[in-house]
Amino acid sequence: MNQRIKNKIEATNISINALLKDQKFTIDYFQREYRWQDKHIKLLVEDLTTTFLKSYHPEHKRPEVSNYQSYYLGPVVFSENPDNGKKSIIDGQQRITSITLLLMYLNYLQKEQPQKVAISELIFSEKYGEKSFNMTDETRESCLKALFEDGDYTLTEDDDETVQNMVQRYGDIVQAFPEELTVKALPFFIDWFIENVVIVMITAYSDENAYTIFETMNDRGLNLTPTEMLKGYVLSKITDKKQRNEINGLWKTEIQKLHKYDKDADQGFFQAWFRGKYAVTIRPGKAGSEDQDFELIGSRFHNWFKDNHKALFNLETSDEFYEYFKNQFPFFVKWYLKIWDAQIKFDPSMPHANYINHWGIAESLQNPLLLASITLKDDADTIHQKIDFVSRYIETFTVKRAVNFRKFGQTSIKYTMFNVIKLIRNNDINTLGIHLAKEADSISESWNAVPEFILHGMNRKFVKHLLSRIASYLDNLIGKDTTYPTYHHPNGKQFEIEHIWADKFAEHKDEFEQENDFQYWRNSIGALLLLPQGTNQSFSSDQYTDKLGHYLKENTYAQTLHQMYYEKNPNFLKSETIQRLAFKAHPQFKKEDIQDREQLVQRICENLWAVDYFSGKIGEKA
Known part of the structure; x- marks a missing residue:
């Protein structure tokens, strides 16, 4: 390698568009994991959207975005091999991954929009029909592909920390992104995001120089906070x-x-x-x-x-x-x-x-x-x-x-x-x-919206929260000492969302002509439970009548499906709150039974989040 090129260092202010378009980056071995937390991604979305809204006006034409206030996202450091042009990310992988996740969500949002901004080439390039993402790390490929195409990815036990965090942070983006930017303002925001968000790209042509830059940037020195x-x-x-x-x-x-x-x-x-x-x-x-x-x-x-x-x-x-x-x-x-x-x-x-x-x-x-x-x-x-x-x-x-x-x-x-x-x-x-x-x-x-609420690709986190609150609330009503963490984040075996109906459309054709209708009802809040990890997988494909006996061994909310629970637990029905909630057993589980459970969940929510809680006296058990 020419020594002059090897010692060269370049620094350039560029846009996200210029940084990512038709580029490929390898991720350096020492910083392979993506570790951003929800607070980091939410703050990024908050800062970006707030800055954009300072300039945006509905009467503007899209070319006016070029005059909007810019946003500085910070530096990224690359080591580039001058012989083959391959770039390795030395510093900035966390931000580039987060930018890519946001671009994926923006691209997903604009699928149904009449005006689309060409941003797919910032996420991947395509050759011979195969998509290749800008960050070449094979452990990410299947997750990135699913998020890009479907806006959803189902985690498996084999997924590493990076993949788990990517899925969670994508969900955080979905939740944090403002509704007012999802329709008319969306192409304006995308234009602004890819052109007005500024990054300083620092490129070194030897690993030694790149690491020196990295260490210098991460040394805070004497700057006052x-x-x-x-x-x-x-x-x-x-x-x-x-x-x-x-x-x-x-x-x-x-x-x-x-x-x-x-x-x-x-x-x-x-x-x-x-x-x-x-x-x-x-x-x-x-x-x-x-x-x-x-x-x-x-x-x-x-x-x-x-x-x-x-x-x-x-x-x-x-x-x-x-x-x-x-x-x-x-x-x-x-x-x-x-x-x-x-x-x-x-x-x-x-x-x-x-x-x-x-x-x-x-x-x-x-x-x-x-x-x-x-x-x-x-x-x-x-x-x-x-x-x-x-x-x-x-x-x-x-x-x-x-x-x-x-x-x-x-x-x-x-x-x-x-x-x-x-x-x-x-x-x-x-x-x-x-x-x-x-x-x-x-x-x-x-x-009143509870009966229409369903589980979908990106609200799994909330459904887990809701079912954990319901499960612990009902346990407490009958004197069990379980708490929210018992179900939501226990120290031992985790709980998972259980579909009461197995994913077998053929078994429900007596009630549904279309599989879409079947899936809608299968994902209804009235057709979901929490079960311990492992228990869920062991009989998730069984028919309801075969599962019912297993439910009798689980949390109170699951047990209430079985007639035997009411016969063996007479104290359950003595509680005035339980009586008002009007539980009943479900020997079979058809569409009508799901509707009953939907109404039950609504009644539970109305009790669980009743405003008379705010009149409680100090020292009363919450």
Whole structure:
């Protein structure tokens, strides 16, 4: 290789279109796994769509997109072999994979659109009828092919971490992408995404140089973070040296606590704290609007604090700064981390915090909501109940939206949730309950949609959540000590969604002429259960009458299908709640039986998410 070429390094600002069109990349061995979490992909979708909507106007023509605000996605590093032109991704695989997943979803959305943007060549190239994806890693091929063609992929036990994450992140994109961009605005957004999103492509022509660049980019050096700049400003406002040293030490201690959870937890904390307790404005949705409190806190909270501490925090004197950060700062760090713990590990004093960790809204809205009502004067029991109440409202909102096939990405709901943040800010527990009950009751989506709800390719995550909540709720009604994690994320054997009907259309031709109709009813919420992994596979293809005896050994919700359950468990029918729900056995399982179970699920949802929960007293079991 020519030494001059070997030592060459190029850096170019390019669009996604230029980066991906008709390109092939191999993935370097040391970073083969795709590990983005839901928070990363949701934040990306939120940032992209929010930036686009700042410029978009329905009256625009598509060429006007070229003048829209650009978005910088960061650098990617390649090592290119000058002899054959093959490129290896050294840094940026996570972002390129995420971009590809978003392009796949956008392409899926535009299938039925009259105006289509040519983006398939950014995802794959085709030769002799064979599709070859831009990232050449054979473990991804079947998953990418299914997602591209069908918008769905069924995971198997053999799928590795990368494939599992790709499927989950694709589902997160489906949920987070704003509904208002899926029809008329869609070609505008696609144009903007592939041409106005800017990436710095760095190309080295030797692996040695490429790795040197990679290491340099991942060395943060001495750049100050927003947290560090905020700290500097706060300390500069405290004139007493002893007090300043005390706050400096306290600051280090609290930031270390946050960093034990995540290297960026400090920034997430300040954004949640300031938005939850102090933000009073949010950018209007119309094109050309200026960022307001909510957005400014998200981007540069240290500057926002500097501009607003007098008006919104009532902080002006040295003593006021000292007292505020001595008391308020550690208090909110403590509860921010307690909320984090309760989301990860089920806490019976605030169970809904765990539920919304698996079926909630964007962290940029959820965390400010959870901090908004709590105050320094609240005792621990009151704070637990406040967190649980707010979490309960969030879950009610998301479940109602989901059974109505509505999305709740940040862009779609941020004005609603921002108004709730302001409404519940510093509420006492009784006022909070009244406000949240009213807000939950006024959610426009209705439980009447439950009988029409079905399992489809990209809502499996929600169906698992819904069935886990139903299963544990019914168990608890009859005195079993199971919890939501028992079914949703147990330590041992996992639970899977079970179709009561086997996938055998021929056995149901007495009721259905078309297989599509059969599949619709087979996927109805009334025809689904949760069963332990392995049990599901062992008799999933059996006829209903053969399965029924197995169901009698499972959770309460499955057991209620069998007549014997009612005969052996007379206490089940003594519960007033159970009587209102009106269970009945199903010796056979026909279309009419599915309709009965659909109505039962609706009644369970109405009870399970009833708004009288918000009038509960402190200490009552949730």
